[in-house]
């Protein structure tokens with residue numbers, strides 16, 4: 061691990077020559093902020109050597125202005141005043157780096173989201189000038205920093221061997237990285253092991269599982285750990301140590317695995333209706349969609365009519381949205397259970413897919429499909445709905461607050477009746493006699509409180525894992541080096557699960573490919589001369605193991621000094637606030653830099 | 665009302681079972697010159713779900729039909745609503761004669 065504040069940096073310390081570059085953002089900024097005035101104000105600052113404006117600083121000509129000034133030695137510190145740093149801070153840092161300078165001698169002033177989008181007229185221009193002055197004052201005091209470099213194991217661990225986990229493992233292994241594939245049940249495959257053919261194109265679920273499993277078995281890089289769960293996690297990105305607990309004939313055996321990254325692929329489970337929900341558990345001919353799918357795999361297509369539980373099914377009713385899309389105040393659930401307000405997304409397609417199979421294989425079985433909305437989203441899925449209509453599935457629509465009533469009956473020798481106020485028949489109440497009722501149960505996240513707790517992974521109210529950002533970082537978890545794939549994130553079908561798996565594998569491969577990882581240098585740094593070993597910082601630190609007191613020898617005496625593990629430090633600064641000696645600082649955000657900013661704001 | 669799941673089959677002898685093609689778009693009712701209470705869509709729907717009882721209760725409506733053929737002409741699913749209305753008349757006569 062290299063220290064971001066090595067000697068070479070210290071020598072570099074001098075008063076900076078700051079260049080300020082102010083963006084019009086094509087009018088987004090300049091319609092409300094007088095950018096020329098902001099430039100004039102910046103030019104008056106003693107630390108500023110040049111101040112320029114451009115229509116789009118992020119464009120090539122904009123970036124080239126910065127590069128030229130750096131290369132000519134006109135400036136050696138850079139401030140860009142433009143949009144939010146989340147958008148273009150890295151753009152400008154890399155421009156600085158392309159000019160041969162250290163990318164961390166750069167400071168960003170946000171004069172769009174924080175100024176032109178919320179203020180107008182002179183106050184906007186004044187505030188922009190103030191923010192630029194503060195950024196320039198900080199920039200003058202910036203020192204070159206170097207990314208924290210940590211060695212990384214070229215090894216990843218995938219937790220859960222459903223289709224998402226298998227695909228992730230295979231894709232990572234193809235990049236020459238070793239993989240441990242940890243599965244808590246006896247075999248890989250997950251939910252797909254229980255499915256018959258897959259919507260929308262009818263491929264056999266077993267064939268898909270076999271294709272992945274064959275590659276896994278033939279790969280020298282993938283080790284499968286069946287009957288195994290992760291019992292303990294230590295370390296940080298690139299350097300995790302996992303304890304795997306495997307249940308075997310002779311009890312439990314522990315294995316230790318050193319790994320560089322972790323992919324959560326723990327999947328989801330099918331919702332189980334509570335006793336009495338649509339007569340489930342009270343009547344043997346009320347079954348769930350997964351139970352129907354199992355019987356489809358067992359039924360022989362030689363018959364004219366589907367048989368379930370030994371009974372010929374002349375007419376069946378399928379009810380959508382069971383355990384999904386629940387509305388607070390309207391729906392109830394088991395005590396302590398989640399209300400499941402989300403759409404489970406795969407049940408509409410899976411129900412219609414099963415319905416089509418039944419109508420096409422067993423024409424003697426007719427089907428009534430009771431839905432709230434048909435959500436056969438995605439490529440090739442709407443066709444399932446059209447095909448169901450062609451197959452003469454009769455659709456009926458119910459409202460959330462008026463679900464169908466399933467009751468025992470003896471109407472025309474049918475054991476069940478389902479009564480619904482049908483929106484497609486002008487809300488008239490109708491009773492459908494049935495031999496079978498199938499509940500399109502949704503999905504719920506697998507209970508992963510153990511591993512999620514160990515890794516401190518955030519989950520939404522619905523229990524699914526939360527990615528960092530749904531668009532910018534869709535398969536990353538906020539713990540660096542931990543990713544997600546498949547339905548542990550949200551309900552999705554198997555193709556979508558594979559998409560996220562491919563993305564997670566690409567992220568892992570890029571992270572571990574080089575054998576080392578570079579992290580942002582904005583971490584705490586201890587000035588050993590000032591540190592008196594009070595340990596106040598260690599108490600204040602929010603991250604386990606990021607900060608510790610270690611004994612060292614100073615002038616023949618054993619003393620305690622604080623030490624930072626840079627890879628774990630989040631750079632939050634909690635330690636800085638409590639140190640009585642000002643002996644700990646966060647790189648890139650030092651007290652001296654803050655003071656310069658405050659002085660500049662006060663002077664403005 | 666309890667639906668008769670064999671009703672569509674029963675209708676085959678009068679007008680075929682094309683009512684099962686209907687996807688409830690309402691084009692037929694929008695074009696029908698009678699402008700009466702979703703006629704003929706409501707009747708087609710009753711056949712589709714097996715609401716024979718409702719058809720017998722509202723049988724008089726069937727005799728309002730002018731047999732202009734507009735509905736059959738425009739039905740996007742070729743459910744042949746005009747022909748079904750004719751078949752329903754036959755079904756009603758047959759059922760009344762028998763009882």
Ligand SMILES: Cc1cc2nc3c(=O)[nH]c(=O)nc-3n(C[C@H](O)[C@H](O)[C@H](O)COP(=O)(O)OP(=O)(O)OC[C@H]3O[C@@H](n4cnc5c(N)ncnc54)[C@H](O)[C@@H]3O)c2cc1C
Nearest residue numbers: 220222223224244250251258259326327328546547553554
């Ligand atoms: C009834 C139903 C029908 C469906 N029909 C279709 C369809 O026709 N077409 C389609 O594309 N999709 C369909 N789907 C969706 C499809 O099943 C999922 O998209 C797919 O299974 C998701 O895969 P996964 O790997 O994310 O999760 P899963 O298949 O749930 O796999 C997760 C794996 O992780 C393991 N695991 C969990 N926790 C741990 C732990 N702590 N440690 C170790 N291992 C763990 C589990 O044992 C499991 O093997 C259907 C879903 C349901 C419920």
Ligand code: SF4
Nearest residue numbers: 381384404405407408
């Ligand atoms: S996919 Fe369809 S059945 Fe499933 S919850 Fe969503 S709307 Fe309901």
Ligand code: SF4
Nearest residue numbers: 686687689690692739
């Ligand atoms: S036009 Fe055809 S499909 Fe549309 S409601 Fe009438 S019969 Fe049904």
